[in-house]
Amino acid sequence: VRQVCKDPSGPYILDFYFLLPKTESVFEFTNLKCTTLNESYCSFDYCILKSMNRTFKYGSLKVKLHQGPIHKIKINFALYKRLNGYHPFLYNVTVDGCKFIKNKKGSPVAAFIYNLFGPFSNINHSCPYDKDIIVDRAPVSHINEQLTKVLPFPPGDYGFFSIWYSYGIKRATVDVFGTLS
Ligand SMILES: *[C@@H]1O[C@H](CO)[C@@H](O)[C@H](O)[C@H]1NC(C)=O
Numbered sequence: 576v577r578q579v580c581k582d583p584s585g586p587y588i589l590d591f592y593f594l595l596p597k598t599e600s601v602f603e604f605t606n607l608k609c610t611t612l613n614e615s616y617c618s619f620d621y622c623i624l625k626s627m628n629r630t631f632k633y634g635s636l637k638v639k640l641h642q643g644p645i646h647k648i649k650i651n652f653a654l655y656k657r658l659n660g661y662h663p664f665l666y667n668v669t670v671d672g673c674k675f676i677k678n679k680k681g682s683p684v685a686a687f688i689y690n691l692f693g694p695f696s697n698i699n700h701s702c703p704y705d706k707d708i709i710v711d712r713a714p715v716s717h718i719n720e721q722l723t724k725v726l727p728f729p730p731g732d733y734g735f736f737s738i739w740y741s742y743g744i745k746r747a748t749v750d751v752f753g754t755l756s
């Protein structure tokens with residue numbers, strides 16, 4: 576996963592983190608935030624992080640598309656690290672959603688993100704998208720496993736921000752917050 580990056584300090588920063596000793600790190604989700612920019616274009620029925628018990632935590636969301644079918648989608652996502660406010664950290668990537676879903680190998684970073692929740696959603700089909708988009712109980716344990724094994728980042732508070740566009744217009748944002756310790 577080395578599709579770097581608009582980080583001013585340069586791509587070498589990623590190589591540096593690969594050299595850190597791998598310790599057992601724990602990732603804790605603290606918040607999930609979904610915002611629509613126009614309720615009559617799309618709206619969220621729910622957007623939740625939930626603990627069933629000590630071992631089973633999950634994230635779910637459902638967005639209703641009121642003006643579908645949608646043939647053109649763009650997603651801009653970025654990773655932030657908190658340090659007196661959230662600052663850009665490594666990634667700020669934009670993908671064409673319709674191209675990506677047809678060929679997930681086209682963008683390794685997007686594919687990594689997609690694999691965290693995609694298998695638990697109804698988005699794995701080619702464009703257009705219509706009516707409801709659902710992520711149904713994406714297990715935090717699955718996400719943790721991917722995150723801590725593949726990307727040994729330094730401890731801290733992180734924010735993953737994503738902006739969803741259709742036909743070039745900003746429609747919604749989905750932000751995920753968590754702490755790596
Ligand atoms: C919100 O979306 C509706 C449906 O597409 C559109 O008619 C309306 O102009 C939009 N409102 C704004 C403020 O963009």
Ligand SMILES: *[C@@H]1O[C@H](CO)[C@@H](O)[C@H](O)[C@H]1NC(C)=O
Nearest residue numbers: 626627628629630631632712
């Ligand atoms: C936690 O909840 C899930 C889903 O209800 C269940 O399958 C699992 O057995 C529970 N685990 C424990 C330790 O209670």
Ligand SMILES: *[C@@H]1O[C@H](CO)[C@@H](O)[C@H](O)[C@H]1NC(C)=O
Nearest residue numbers: 651652653667668736737738
């Ligand atoms: C990515 O960078 C652009 C340009 O600095 C910024 O406007 C945008 O908000 C960033 N994307 C995210 C998801 O934060």
Ligand SMILES: *[C@@H]1O[C@H](CO)[C@@H](O)[C@H](O)[C@H]1NC(C)=O
Nearest residue numbers: 689690693694695698699700
């Ligand atoms: C998505 O769909 C493709 C083709 O239908 C399939 O090969 C792939 O395994 C699916 N991926 C996921 C994550 O469900």
